[in-house]
Amino acid sequence: MSEELKVKTMEAFMAEGAQPEILFWVGSAGSYDDRAKKISRAFVKILNKANVEFAVLGSEESCTGDVAKRAGNEFLFQMQAMMNIEVLNGYEVKRIVTCDPHSFNTLKNEYPSLGGNYDVVHHTQFIKELLDNGRLSVEGTFYKEKRITFHDPCYLGRANSVYDAPREVLKKTNATIVEMKRHKKTALCCGAGGAQMFKEPEKGDMDINVLRTKDALETNPDIIATGCPYCNTMMTDGIKAHEKEGSVTVLDVAELIANAEDL
Numbered sequence: 001m002s003e004e005l006k007v008k009t010m011e012a013f014m015a016e017g018a019q020p021e022i023l024f025w026v027g028s029a030g031s032y033d034d035r036a037k038k039i040s041r042a043f044v045k046i047l048n049k050a051n052v053e054f055a056v057l058g059s060e061e062s063c064t065g066d067v068a069k070r071a072g073n074e075f076l077f078q079m080q081a082m083m084n085i086e087v088l089n090g091y092e093v094k095r096i097v098t099c100d101p102h103s104f105n106t107l108k109n110e111y112p113s114l115g116g117n118y119d120v121v122h123h124t125q126f127i128k129e130l131l132d133n134g135r136l137s138v139e140g141t142f143y144k145e146k147r148i149t150f151h152d153p154c155y156l157g158r159a160n161s162v163y164d165a166p167r168e169v170l171k172k173t174n175a176t177i178v179e180m181k182r183h184k185k186t187a188l189c190c191g192a193g194g195a196q197m198f199k200e201p202e203k204g205d206m207d208i209n210v211l212r213t214k215d216a217l218e219t220n221p222d223i224i225a226t227g228c229p230y231c232n233t234m235m236t237d238g239i240k241a242h243e244k245e246g247s248v249t250v251l252d253v254a255e256l257i258a259n260a261e262d263l
Contacts, residue, residue, distance in 0.1 A: 005044045009058040010091045020055040022126070023093045025107065027100035028063050029229035035236070036229035039099050042258035043123050049263055050136040054097075060087050064106040078114065081106075085116035099123040099254060101155035101228045108160070122156055124166040124227050124253050131172060142260045143175035146222040150177065150253075151212065151235060152187035153228035166227045166253050173260050178219040188212045190234035213238025217248065224250045 013020050024047070029036040047054050065080035088096075096118050098104050108120035121129075130136035148170055156162045163184045170177055182188050191208035213235055216224045224239070226232045229252075236250045251259075 005041065006048050007044060008055050010055045010060070010093070011058070013055050014091060019092070019094075021053045022055075022095045022097045022121075023088075023091075024054050024056050025064075025096050025098040025100075025103055026056055026061060027098055027103045027229070030099055031061070033229060033233070035232060036099075039229055039232070039252040039254055042252065042254040042263070043099055045258045045263035046127060046130070046136065046254060046261075049261065050130045052130070052135070057087065057091075062087075064103045066102040066106040069106070069110070081111060081114050081116070085111060085114055088116060088118065093118060095119045095121065097121045097123055097126045099227075099229065099252070101153040101160075102230070105155040105159055122160075122162055122165070122227065124156075124169055125162060127169050127254065127257060128165045131169065136257075138172040138174075138257060138260050140260045140262065141174055142262070143173040143223075143256065146173075146175040147178055147220060148173070148175045148223045148225050148256070149180055149216050149219040149221040150183070150225045150227075151180070151190065151216060151231055152184060153226065153231050154187070154189050156227055157187055158185060166225070169253055169257065170225055173256055175223070178221060180215045180219055182215055188215060190228075190231040192230035192234045207238075207241070209234035209238045210241045213242055217242060217244065221248060223256070224248060225253055225256060226250060227253050 026040055030040040062084055063080055065077035069077035096107055104120055104122045107118060150166055150170060189208060190212050224235050226235060232250055232252055239245055239248050239250060
């Protein structure tokens with residue numbers, strides 16, 4: 001994280017005998033992938049702007065185990081999950097916000113049976129909450145003339161039925177929001193889910209991310225908005241495959257809000 005961002009660890013809060021409002025679960029992509037780090041930074045800027053008392057686990061955060069589980073290694077998943085639950089429960093964490101729908105799904109739906117019970121929120125839901133409560137506002141007309149289409153991440157949309165929050169947040173940018181033919185419940189996967197991110201695609205007529213990007217390009221967008229670091233990578237690669245880098249940008253919802261407010 002760069003110098004101007006205020007980011008405290010759970011350890012620092014604990015040393016002060018205090019509890020943050022939320023724990024920001026950064027996730028593997030948001031921590032290590034150079035492109036996804038920009039999403040993490042944008043979300044931190046929003047939290048700082050809204051004066052949200054938040055903490056990260058820092059070096060104490062480990063992978064949720066999502067990839068191990070999807071790839072069929074239940075033993076490794078449970079080992080990773082139990083380690084995280086021990087840390088989270090040790091800090092008495094109540095509420096977790098993450099920019100990664102895979103972490104969101106795993107923490108929300110798969111940790112409770114192992115003793116990890118938390119209120120888990122996706123960052124688009126939390127940004128909507130901040131806007132609804134008047135803690136954050138989007139005044140700028142930065143995107144007024146732009147067309148934005150939103151790609152539903154599988155683990156946010158179809159797996160957890162979160163469809164409205166990202167769209168309501170995007171409306172605040174004053175851009176024109178256009179829907180792909182396949183959206184919400186009928187949305188097509190970007191191609192990275194289920195641990196597919198880390199392997200080459202099978203043989204076929206067209207890679208799934210290229211097909212999904214084709215869906216997006218049919219709406220004639222200036223920006224493809226995503227709510228997942230893996231979707232961001234897949235759609236960006238899709239834009240390159242269609243040779244549209246010069247005219248279409250892929251941005252996370254958090255980045256769009258941070259840009260709109262010039263954060």
